[in-house]
Amino acid sequence: MSFGQAPTIVVLKEGTDTSQGRGQIISNINACLAIQDTLKTTLGPLGSDILIVNSSGKSIISNDGATILKLLDIVHPAAKILVDISRSQDSEVGDGTTTVTILAAEFLKESKNFIEEGVSSHIISKAFRKATALAINKINQLSIKIDKVNDNSEFYNTLIKLAKTAMSSKIVSNNSEFFTKLAVDSVLSLDQNDLNLNLIGIKKVPGGSIDHSLFIKGVAFKKTFSYAGFEQQPKKILNPKILSLNIELELKAEKDNAEVRVQSTADYQAIVDAEWEIIFNKLKLIEDSGANIVLSKLPIGDLATQYFADRNIFCAGRVASEDLDRTIMAVGGSIQSSVSDIDPAAHLGNCDLFEEIQLGNERYNIFTGCHNAKTCTLILRGGAEQVIEEVERSLHDAIMIVKRTIQNNEIVAGGGAIEMEISKYLRNYSKKIAGKQQLIIAAYAKALEIIPRQLCENAGFDGTDLLNKLRMAHATGETWAGIDFNTESVSDNMKKFIWEPSLIKINALNSACEAASLILSVDETVKNQESQSPNASQAQAMMASRGRGIPR
Structure with missing residues (x-):
């Protein structure tokens, strides 16, 4: 077989x-x-x-x-x-x-x-x-x-040397002394128990030299889109009370295919008046809360902008989500989706100083003296976009080195x-x-x-x-x-x-x-x-x- x-x-x-x-x-x-x-x-x-x-x-x-x-x-x-x-x-x-x-x-x-x-x-x-x-x-x-308990100045100098070594191979090596100080100061400005690097904001402003970069002990973000009346608002406020919102403060057109049947012009006028009454009630509740800075993720329209300007209140709509979240972590308070039950003690944040300043061609809103959480913002300058991006990457390396050294203080x-x-x-x-x-x-x-x-x-x-x-x-x-x-x-x-x-x-x-x-x-x-x-x-x-x- x-x-x-x-x-x-x-x-x-x-x-x-x-x-x-x-x-x-x-x-x-x-x-x-x-x-x-x-x-x-x-x-x-x-x-x-x-x-x-x-x-x-x-x-x-x-x-x-x-x-x-x-x-x-x-x-x-x-x-x-x-x-x-x-x-x-x-x-x-x-x-x-x-x-x-x-x-x-x-x-x-x-x-x-x-x-x-x-x-x-x-x-x-x-x-x-x-x-x-x-x-x-x-x-x-x-x-x-490294002994970081007995001699803080010596430990600071050690961190500077470590950050400088990390930056020695970067495009900013010629300015390493300036940027190592930025990196070390930014990490030391955080709460040393958790060292949350999300509280270090990095903003890029084209123009100027790279050594025009700024270290701000607080929160900074670019001025948002604003309506008429914005320039009449205050640009510097001491000890402000800050309200953060996630609601629109503007009159909206009716949705497509909406149908409203009225019998007379008086009925139509009543509908228009009701819309205005709703937004004015919202603005009045915000004013009564005692807030003198209003930030919102959603638009703040021309009516609300002028209303706040007349009452010496600063407002900014369309604030980026990450900027608003970091601001809340720094100044306290919470994002409100309604203005009907604002508790000033629990819902409003505060800091020592708010101001709006000019940086290059941009205007920046800056909050300093934040007590709720320690935070900082690095504003990077440079003549070319590629240079600023490489500066950011270099700073990231140095910041991480400083953080790891604080957590594991051993060197070779x-x-x-x-x-x-x-x-x-x-x-x-x-x-x-x-x-x-x-x-x-x-x-x-x-x-x-x-x-x-x-x-x-x-x-x-x-x-x-x-x-x-x-x-x-x-x-x-x-x-x-x-x-x-x-x-x-x-x-x-x-x-x-x-x-x-x-x-x-x-x-x-x-x-x-x-x-x-x-x-x-x-x-x-x-x-x-x-x-x-x-x-x-x-x-x-x-x-x-x-x-x-x-x-x-």
Whole structure:
């Protein structure tokens, strides 16, 4: 009895492209290395900026890793993992987005040789996780704790130095002293128990120099659309009472297809009078509440504007929802959807001073001396829109660094110092163990050297020479030896005040290791060609990657 050949079972639709095995892993690694090539020139204080033009023709100039990766149209599913880790670094710490992407790609580059030689990706990932745990433990041992209780001025200076290091690679580095003070003052103006960054408002006003930017300890928003009578309203009020509304204060035309049947002109006049009576009753109730500033998310019409002007009350309609919410958090009170039961004690907010000032071509309404919640507003100036946007991104990084330092007050030296010290430590550790893990941990240690090497290359220094000097310095016990950009040599970066929060390095190593392990675990990609859309974002959704589980 003989059996014929088993029939071929078709599981996937015809035209489906499948790739698997060692070649697929190497292909994924190469895609990530292409991302690294794009980003690595932006690393460090002397890194370059990248000009990105989107599909609508808008140009963005930036060297922020998360911003660049978000704007790049990346289709490869494995390379998109690097976009995700840069975003996680940006949301968790705020800085180090380029570092984490470069490190993840370098870990993959070092593992590529092992994959080609047939080493299982499970073994590589296991060794990477062990090396990361050792590195983080070493950072915790080396990090220096800042005492923020006994000496507030010293702690303030420390925050300034940390923010300055974060801004050293940004487009505003020449004005770093000015902007670091803005960043530190804005975070310290918040309630130190929760440090809610939503209470820091950032407004952009084109025109003027970037050092014309303002720090306002309070709430500020652009003057809203206003009707005739607005200029007769007060532009400065001491100790105002502020009422926030979510109702329209204007006469509205009847809806389409509305029908009102009247028998005489007197009936028609009664309807018109009733409409006016309704709005005048609303305005009278607002006046009786004692409020002298009225803000509303919805329009405040010309009738109400003139009514308030005659009674020395300031009003602003069509206030942006986020501006009104932040104002309420700062001055107190609550948004009212009716004026029939206003309780002045519970529903009105207050502050020390309200004023309207001219900034460039715009007028801004400013509330200062807010007692309900500590808040501030940064008004950014600049000659070009791209410059103002990059200033905003730079300030975001510095503000996040200051916040994280207040919450986790431990620092390490930057400029490649901590990476070289961990690299030395892991290289020495690898010599004490046997098997494949010895080689992989040594490769992990070598990968960490990409940070000081790339810093040298971006600055135009001799990377090989300076790396040799760094290895020698760390071998002789100089823990904080790093790249000194002023002397084009090696120096003690802790004494040079090139500081970074240890949280940046810990989060970067964790994220880079996880991303590298995830990419190494994927050994098959299934892509449905027929369902693929020309739109890149839809094309990405049609790609499915299958990974093998990695023991942790």
